Each structure stands twice: as C-alpha cells, then as structure tokens.
Amino acid sequence: MRPAISVWPTGRAWELLYLLTLRDLKLRYQDTALGFLWSLMKPLALGAVLYVALSQFVRIQVEEDYHLVLLTALFPWVWFQTSVLLAAPSFAANAALLKKVPFPRVVLPFSTILNNGVHFLLTIPVLVILLAVAGHYPSATWLLGIPILAAVQLALLMGVILVIASINVFFRDLEHLIEVFLNLLFYISPILYPLEMVPDRWRPVLLINPLTSLMEAWRELFLHNTLPGVDLWPALLFTLGAIMLGGETFRRLEPGFADAL
Numbered sequence: 001m002r003p004a005i006s007v008w009p010t011g012r013a014w015e016l017l018y019l020l021t022l023r024d025l026k027l028r029y030q031d032t033a034l035g036f037l038w039s040l041m042k043p044l045a046l047g048a049v050l051y052v053a054l055s056q057f058v059r060i061q062v063e064e065d066y067h068l069v070l071l072t073a074l075f076p077w078v079w080f081q082t083s084v085l086l087a088a089p090s091f092a093a094n095a096a097l098l099k100k101v102p103f104p105r106v107v108l109p110f111s112t113i114l115n116n117g118v119h120f121l122l123t124i125p126v127l128v129i130l131l132a133v134a135g136h137y138p139s140a141t142w143l144l145g146i147p148i149l150a151a152v153q154l155a156l157l158m159g160v161i162l163v164i165a166s167i168n169v170f171f172r173d174l175e176h177l178i179e180v181f182l183n184l185l186f187y188i189s190p191i192l193y194p195l196e197m198v199p200d201r202w203r204p205v206l207l208i209n210p211l212t213s214l215m216e217a218w219r220e221l222f223l224h225n226t227l228p229g230v231d232l233w234p235a236l237l238f239t240l241g242a243i244m245l246g247g248e249t250f251r252r253l254e255p256g257f258a259d260a261l
Contacts, residue, residue: 043071090108092165092168106250170256
C-alpha cells in the first residue's frame with residue numbers, strides 16, 4: 001500500500017500548481033472596476049457590520065479595542081471559509097478536464113487554497129494600519145509568526161479540502177452541507193469573541209475545535225506580538241490527522257473520479 005503522502009504534489013506538479021495559482025490571481029478580478037480591493041472590502045464590510053451589531057447593540061465587553069479583537073481573527077477566517085467553499089467542488093466542477101487530460105488532480109483544490117492565501121497575506125498591511133492607529137505596532141516576531149501560522153492553516157486546509165472535494169465527487173450534496181457547517185463553525189470558533197470570554201467549563205469543548213487555537217494564535221500574534229506556542233497543539237494535532245486522512249481519502253477515491261463525473 002502506498003503511503004498517503006504519495007498523493008501530494010511532487011516534481012513538476014509544483015510548477016503546475018504555481019501556474020494555476022498565478023492564473024487564478026490574474027483572472028479573479030480582471031473584469032471588475034475595483035479589482036483587488038474586493039478582497040479587502042469583504043472582511044472589512046463584514047467586520048464593520050459585526051462590530052456595530054456586537055459592540056453597540058449586544059454591547060460585548062473586552063479589555064482591548066473590539067474592532068481589533070474581531071478583525072485579527074476575522075481576516076484568517078475569511079481565508080479558511082472562502083477556500084473551503086471554493087475548493088469543495090473543484091474536482092466535480094472540472095469533470096471534462098479530469099476525464100481528458102492526465103495531470104496531478106490535487107493541484108485543482110490546492111491552487112484555490114493558495115490563491116486565497118495570497119489574498120489573505122495581501123490584506124495584512126490593512127490590518128497593520130488599523131493596529132497602528134490604535135497603538136499596536138508589528139514587531140520582528142511577525143516575520144516568524146506569520147509563516148508558521150500560515151503554514152499550519154495551509155496544511156490544515158489542504159487536508160480538510162482533499163477529504164471534502166474527493167467525497168463531493170460522489171455525493172454532490174456535501175458542498176451544500178459544508179456551507180451549513182461553516183456557519184456553525186464560525187460561531188463556535190473564537191472569532192466574534194476572545195477565548196477568555198468563554199466560561200471555564202466550556203473552554204475544553206471549544207478547544208476540540210482546531211480553529212480555536214489557530215484563531216487565538218493569529219489574534220495573539222497581531223495584537224500582542226506573541227509567537228505561537230504550546231497552546232497551538234490542538235490545531236497541529238488536527239492538521240496532522242487531516243493531512244493523513246485527506247491523502248488516504250484521495251488515494252482511495254481518485255481512481256473512480258472519471259466514472260462518477
């Protein structure tokens with residue numbers, strides 16, 4: 001039996017992945033008037049609505065500026081959510097290509113993840129400005145912390161999406177169920193609120209969710225210049241499991257893609 005790792009891109013597959021990602025980046029907004037600004041407007045507009053609703057109406061109380069507490073987790077969440085939604089149908093949506101052209105299939109969902117990852121990284125300067133206005137300035141820890149957390153989130157997405165996209169070829173309703181699940185995941189992850197606001201008896205429950213430690217790590221890095229530490233272990237453990245499961249799921253199901261599509 002081949003190990004699951006054999007399904008991941010090797011050799012020239014990385015070149016193809018790079019070219020697909022670059023193509024998608026060029027095509028994404030080429031016919032829009034605002035172009036890349038749409039990538040900024042989505043999290044900022046969502047953040048503005050949530051900020052008004054939760055700080056003015058619900059009156060959520062935090063020690064720091066709530067808009068920063070919100071946005072420092074919302075930006076990486078948008079990368080996660082958008083990647084899952086767009087990559088879930090990546091195999092099913094490219095049926096003709098999969099049937100006719102031999103190429104490493106994994107580059108289809110992975111290029112979507114990388115595309116959205118690049119957009120996330122390009123929105124960080126906006127976050128820097130918002131933080132600086134409030135007196136929070138980036139430090140050298142960002143140079144190490146951002147690559148670490150981006151790599152963890154990238155690996156997590158790759159594993160999770162390989163499972164979802166592979167199963168979606170045979171069960172098309174899955175991509176609709178994923179939308180419902182992501183809405184639930186949004187509220188049970190510390191995005192709208194910091195983990196410290198959660199009652200002690202419920203924190204172990206939230207820590208089962210790998211995004212809890214990951215979103216908190218992003219927030220701590222951006223707000224306090226704190227490098228990820230041992231608190232990141234739930235996300236790391238789940239990421240390892242997701243990579244193994246994603247690789248094995250794809251390896252077993254990929255031979256049947258052409259017949260199912």
